Amino acid sequence: MSSIIDEIRKEIPVLKETVYLDTATTGPFHRRIYEAARSAYDERFEKGMAFPAFMQWVEKADNARADIAKVLNALPEEIAYVKNASEGLNFAANIIPFVPGDNIVVPEMSFPSNAYAFLNLAQKGVEVRFAPCSEGQLSFEDLVSHVDDRTRAIALCHVVFSSGFRHDLSRIGEFCRERNILFSVDATQAIMALKIDVKECNIDMLSFSSYKWPCCPFGIGVFYCSAHLLEKSEPPHVGWFGMRDRYETGTLHYPLDLSLTAGRFEGGSPDFSGVFALEAAAKLYLELGAEWVEERILDLNEYLIEGMLKEDIRIMGPFPVENRSGILFALLPEDEKLSCSLEEHKVQVYLNHGKCRIATHYFNTRNDIDRLMGAIKDGLN
Numbered sequence: 001m002s003s004i005i006d007e008i009r010k011e012i013p014v015l016k017e018t019v020y021l022d023t024a025t026t027g028p029f030h031r032r033i034y035e036a037a038r039s040a041y042d043e044r045f046e047k048g049m050a051f052p053a054f055m056q057w058v059e060k061a062d063n064a065r066a067d068i069a070k071v072l073n074a075l076p077e078e079i080a081y082v083k084n085a086s087e088g089l090n091f092a093a094n095i096i097p098f099v100p101g102d103n104i105v106v107p108e109m110s111f112p113s114n115a116y117a118f119l120n121l122a123q124k125g126v127e128v129r130f131a132p133c134s135e136g137q138l139s140f141e142d143l144v145s146h147v148d149d150r151t152r153a154i155a156l157c158h159v160v161f162s163s164g165f166r167h168d169l170s171r172i173g174e175f176c177r178e179r180n181i182l183f184s185v186d187a188t189q190a191i192m193a194l195k196i197d198v199k200e201c202n203i204d205m206l207s208f209s210s211y212k213w214p215c216c217p218f219g220i221g222v223f224y225c226s227a228h229l230l231e232k233s234e235p236p237h238v239g240w241f242g243m244r245d246r247y248e249t250g251t252l253h254y255p256l257d258l259s260l261t262a263g264r265f266e267g268g269s270p271d272f273s274g275v276f277a278l279e280a281a282a283k284l285y286l287e288l289g290a291e292w293v294e295e296r297i298l299d300l301n302e303y304l305i306e307g308m309l310k311e312d313i314r315i316m317g318p319f320p321v322e323n324r325s326g327i328l329f330a331l332l333p334e335d336e337k338l339s340c341s342l343e344e345h346k347v348q349v350y351l352n353h354g355k356c357r358i359a360t361h362y363f364n365t366r367n368d369i370d371r372l373m374g375a376i377k378d379g380l381n
């Protein structure tokens with residue numbers, strides 16, 4: 001086991017100097033992911049990009065949907081490339097068939113875009129019902145108590161960015177299916193860290209950005225739209241890339257004949273280098289194995305919780321095991337000395353107003369956590 005980790009760590013240069021525990025902000029590049037993006041730039045820099053090369057990139061980007069879909073247990077046709085999670089969430093908001101007086105249930109403490117995309121529907125007479133969290137958690141029972149016969153959808157973040165709480169997608173998805181309610185998930189803080197099966201969990205729409213746990217560049221994300229919704233869904237904006245026959249441009253008859261795939265949400269050319277990076281990230285994740293990655297992350301999270309409790313440091317939680325993720329919040333005094341100590345020990349976490357967000361990814365080690373604890377102890381003494 002440790003030899004696999006040693007090999008992986010050699011491929012992530014940031015880890016040479018830094019105890020990197022801030023993937024919940026931005027994941028560090030693995031060489032394979034970096035090279036996938038960079039080689040696209042190099043190719044264009046060195047050779048230019050005449051029409052046949054452009055077409056090869058389009059085909060390569062289309063083929064990349066297969067591995068990306070596998071990560072979710074989706075079909076390649078259900079994958080649309082988007083700029084970021086926020087764009088995907090806006091697509092979700094626009095395709096839910098609301099009529100005035102309907103509502104959508106959204107947990108409090110969601111990432112802001114998972115609220116704004118739906119609050120923006122106020123002009124269509126849609127109410128956003130916020131389900132309150134208590135100490136960063138929201139039980140299934142409390143969440144669904146906000147659902148009534150005018151609820152059209154539940155929209156939540158798989159892992160809550162502001163507490164690390166992981167929702168039980170399977171149970172919520174089953175509830176949604178029984179009630180004929182749509183289910184939208186922002187998977188940004190879970191994708192390629194925790195297993196997600198959109199079919200098993202009855203997820204209708206899922207959005208994510210790729211710069212955190214998949215460790216990809218900015219500007220590339222995915223909007224998954226379940227096949228059963230696709231034909232009924234009207235993209236809020238359209239372009240040539242989203243047409244059934246993209247190359248109709250030769251005739252210029254403009255039939256506005258939308259693709260039957262999730263590609264209908266793609267107005268124009270994607271960020272190709274980002275797509276190639278995301279494909280590399282998906283391949284690496286599938287090679288490592290979803291089970292292995294999740295187990296390792298949860299084991300490190302558990303070790304971190306134990307360390308915090310041993311030092312009498314307050315944390316959010318600990319949540320029940322099934323609601324844990326790669327994120328843990330420690331509640332620390334707002335202290336200049338603590339920030340300096342973390343810096344001196346070269347430990348990178350997210351520290352803001354006394355809240356310390358610690359993200360453990362599969363490439364982290366128990367030694368990283370020991371070094372974090374050492375830096376915290378030095379900073380507090």
Ligand SMILES: Cc1ncc(COP(=O)(O)O)c(C=O)c1O
Nearest residue numbers: 084085086111157161188189209
């Ligand atoms: C749950 C969640 N969704 C989305 C985002 C970021 O969204 P975007 O990529 O649209 O900027 C974050 C960033 O922290 C997040 O935690």
